Amino acid sequence: MLLSLVLITIYFREPASGGLHGVQSTGATVLRPFEVAANRVASPFRDAYGWFSGLIHAKDENADLRAKLDKVTAQVIQNSTAAAENADLKRQLHYIHSPDFPEDFAPITAEVIGRPPSEFNQQVTIAAGSGNGIRVDQAVVTADGLVGKVSKVTGHQAQVMLLTDPSMKVAALDLDAQAAGLVGHGQGPGTLTLDRVKKSAVVNPGDSIVTQGFKLGPLSSIYPANIQIGYVSGASLSEVDLFWQVQLSPRVHFDSLRSVIVLVRKKPGR
Amino acid sequence: MTINLLEPAKAALLIFVAAILQVTIFNEIDILGGYPDVVLLTLVAIALLRGSIYGAACGFFAGLLVDTATLATLGVTSLLLTIAGYWIGRYGETTGRDRLHAPFVSVAVATVLVQIGALILHYMLGDEVSARTVLVGALPAKVGLNLLLTLPVYALTRRVLALASPPETATEVRLLGQ
Numbered sequence: 001m002l003l004s005l006v007l008i009t010i011y012f013r014e015p016a017s018g019g020l021h022g023v024q025s026t027g028a029t030v031l032r033p034f035e036v037a038a039n040r041v042a043s044p045f046r047d048a049y050g051w052f053s054g055l056i057h058a059k060d061e062n063a064d065l066r067a068k069l070d071k072v073t074a075q076v077i078q079n080s081t082a083a084a085e086n087a088d089l090k091r092q093l094h095y096i097h098s099p100d101f102p103e104d105f106a107p108i109t110a111e112v113i114g115r116p117p118s119e120f121n122q123q124v125t126i127a128a129g130s131g132n133g134i135r136v137d138q139a140v141v142t143a144d145g146l147v148g149k150v151s152k153v154t155g156h157q158a159q160v161m162l163l164t165d166p167s168m169k170v171a172a173l174d175l176d177a178q179a180a181g182l183v184g185h186g187q188g189p190g191t192l193t194l195d196r197v198k199k200s201a202v203v204n205p206g207d208s209i210v211t212q213g214f215k216l217g218p219l220s221s222i223y224p225a226n227i228q229i230g231y232v233s234g235a236s237l238s239e240v241d242l243f244w245q246v247q248l249s250p251r252v253h254f255d256s257l258r259s260v261i262v263l264v265r266k267k268p269g270r
Numbered sequence: 271m272t273i274n275l276l277e278p279a280k281a282a283l284l285i286f287v288a289a290i291l292q293v294t295i296f297n298e299i300d301i302l303g304g305y306p307d308v309v310l311l312t313l314v315a316i317a318l319l320r321g322s323i324y325g326a327a328c329g330f331f332a333g334l335l336v337d338t339a340t341l342a343t344l345g346v347t348s349l350l351l352t353i354a355g356y357w358i359g360r361y362g363e364t365t366g367r368d369r370l371h372a373p374f375v376s377v378a379v380a381t382v383l384v385q386i387g388a389l390i391l392h393y394m395l396g397d398e399v400s401a402r403t404v405l406v407g408a409l410p411a412k413v414g415l416n417l418l419l420t421l422p423v424y425a426l427t428r429r430v431l432a433l434a435s436p437p438e439t440a441t442e443v444r445l446l447g448q
Contacts, residue, residue: 042294119399
């Protein structure tokens with residue numbers, strides 16, 4: 001018991017480069033092959049479960065996706081025309097912009113190998129570390145959207161703090177209402193909220209929420225702009241509230257993360 | 271005096287396998303907001319079968335493994351599991367070992383107390399934790415899932431620790447000299 005208390009005290013007080021962190025890093029490296037092996041063994045069973053559970057909702061989901069596809073197809077044509085026009089205008093104006101996602105980032109794809117107890121730590125461990133170019137505070141995404149950020153790095157492993165962690169806040173933008181706010185964890189497990197959205201904005205269910213990627217003087221967001229976060233599932237406003245109460249449904253399924261992409265800037269300091 | 275290293279090695283192996291399975295597979299199984307804790311189940315089984323010293327040592331080792339594998343604050347899980355292992359071991363040494371309900375009672379009590387202990391410890395370390403999520407959202411499901419897995423984990427641990435049959439108990443009383 002005393003040893004545990006000593007470990008907590010030293011670990012809590014020492015910097016990330018301290019001796020105990022080093023020992024933990026070495027231990028994590030030793031455990032890594034076992035974790036990867038256990039994940040590989042469990043993978044077919046997970047896939048089988050996912051396949052069967054997917055079948056239950058497949059019909060409803062199919063109809064929903066077909067409706068969305070029709071809507072999105074029309075939007076894609078409009079967007080590609082606007083994007084080409086935008087690129088042309090930027091070139092003509094010699095416009096200097098912040099790093100674009102995904103062009104200005106080198107992706108490092110890593111397998112998720114560990115999950116701490118979920119009620120206390122909304123974090124996952126991935127099988128890539130400083131040896132692969134990963135550093136603290138780099139943004140982590142999947143094909144669906146933003147996952148979180150790198151919170152701790154060892155030689156061959158890194159810890160990713162998920163968006164659902166109570167200490168996470170991300171500057172975000174409601175694309176449809178063009179209203180800025182802060183995304184944080186919600187009341188229920190795996191839910192998010194959008195805070196600090198001004199009363200004057202018009203927020204509607206279904207609005208897409210993306211990272212804002214702001215730059216304010218020397219401060220800049222660690223998340224590149226325009227990474228999908230989720231969509232508005234509910235919004236309410238009372239007379240006494242200063243801001244909207246917005247609930248979000250995240251695009252990423254945080255419970256079933258298999259692999260993630262760490263975004264490493266190609267040109268630091270741009 | 272010979273020291274039998276086989277038993278501690280078996281217990282350590284059990285804890286190691288349980289910790290690896292916990293961080294890679296079982297933490298992902300979310301049923302009604304909770305997930306089974308096979309590390310705690312294995313620890314309870316070892317402590318009941320082998321006593322408080324084994325319980326405390328295995329608890330410390332298990333916590334160290336979990337914290338190392340998940341890059342969490344070293345010592346937090348160790349502290350909780352060391353105390354849990356010791357007290358379950360004491361219960362086993364005194365009244366609980368031969369009783370059929372002992373593993374179930376131990377698992378239920380240990381799950382609740384470890385969860386409350388973890389909540390207090392994380393709060394004291396400055397982590398943002400929601401008591402409602404931990405105690406209302408996750409705890410009932412966790413107790414239920416742990417109780418469901420108690421019997422298989424206890425039986426497996428008993429088999430690995432080479433205690434396939436229950437310890438001999440007196441079936442009748444015979445007066446000396448007759």
